[in-house]
Amino acid sequence: MKxxxxxxxxxPGEYESAVVELDTPHQHEVLVRLVASGLCHSDDHVAKGDLIPPLLPFCGGHEGAGVVEEVGSAVVGLAPGDHVVFSFIPSCGRCRYCARGQQNLCNNGLHAFTGERLEEPGSFRMTLDGAPVAQLASASTFSEYTLVDQRSLVKVPEEYDLTKICLLGCAVGTGWGAAVNSAAVRPGDTVIVMGVGGIGINAVQGAANAGALHVIAVDPVEFKREKALELGATKAFGNMAEAADFARSVTDGQGADSSIVTVGVTTGEHIAEAFAAIGKGGTTVVTGIGPMTAVGIPVSAVDLTLNQKRLQGSLYGACAPSADVHQQLALYRSGKLKLDELITTTYKIDEISKAYEDLHAGKNIRGVVLFD
Ligand SMILES: NC(=O)c1ccc[n+]([C@@H]2O[C@H](COP(=O)([O-])OP(=O)(O)OC[C@H]3O[C@@H](n4cnc5c(N)ncnc54)[C@H](O)[C@@H]3O)[C@@H](O)[C@H]2O)c1
Ligand SMILES: [Zn+2]
Ligand SMILES: [Zn+2]
Structure with missing residues (x-):
């Protein structure tokens, strides 16, 4: 279908409209009609050339929610009409990583950028003028319809508004999980969140809900700092130097228990600033992504060792989407997790290029594409 x-x-390039062709569902595949797709910075990394796609053309989008249209012959537990949220790492529940509770590291996440079918190398779900299309996270939610492996979907109850809970497809799990799982924030902690976009605002919410006494948000954009203060931050600063000074002032000079890097285009220097702001035994979580060819983080190895600090990467907030999406829905229903307040602007599918201009201009906590 088209x-x-x-x-x-x-x-580098710009997102533009096109009519793609979708294959018919293979055994384990599901055709989804998109209702909403969040505009994560990761999709823009491909447009800017920070992340290099394995092939072109490339269809972005991974933070989606929609309705099942058609299922392959071997799909279990999903039927036409079901509501689904995308999990940007396709996770099987059975591989070594899933089995030990690290669903975000599922072996099926490998090659998720190629657009090739997981078990059928050389076979593509999406084409443009007969040429294979690479897909972000095997998802491509910047499309009115998309064909995905069932492992990329989590079924959700119909009572929830898909135009809001699309954020569970990436921003919430990634940000909340960075604080709760990767930084393991405890009651009374002092936490710095560096960068208040769609990911960082959820790290703020996660840290606040985990009981942090001081949730310090850092962003050069005033509107972002105001939003952070509305959604759980106790202090907000325009730069890391002020945030680190404040963290030391409330920890007897030691520094923050954790710092979480969620800067849009993350560099080694950002990570080093965040690392310098934590105290003995502290953790710096790196969630943000920068140019994939960049190497080096200018931190002192002596600081790392003698202060027993931890530098922790975090993919999808180290979460287990099959379980965590449902927990996040319960948190949303209870009012402890805010979603509606995170969506600043909505766009149409042919406005994605403009949406990313707005992201870079600091206008949105999260922009969301709505489909008719
Ligand atoms: N690890 C993962 O699993 C994962 C998943 C999704 C997104 N990401 C990455 O996380 C990052 C954040 O994504 P997003 O969608 O929230 O981006 P975003 O652009 O919406 O937000 C980034 C924020 O960083 C702020 N910022 C810029 N420079 C800063 C600085 N020096 N100090 C503090 N703040 C600064 C910007 O003003 C902006 O508010 C991106 O790099 C994205 O690719 C990672
Ligand atoms: Zn994302
Ligand atoms: Zn797995």
């Missing part, structure tokens, strides 16, 4: 989508023909 579907209106937003694609990149080059990287």
């Amino acid at each position: 579907s209106k989508a937003s694609i990149l023909r080059s990287s």
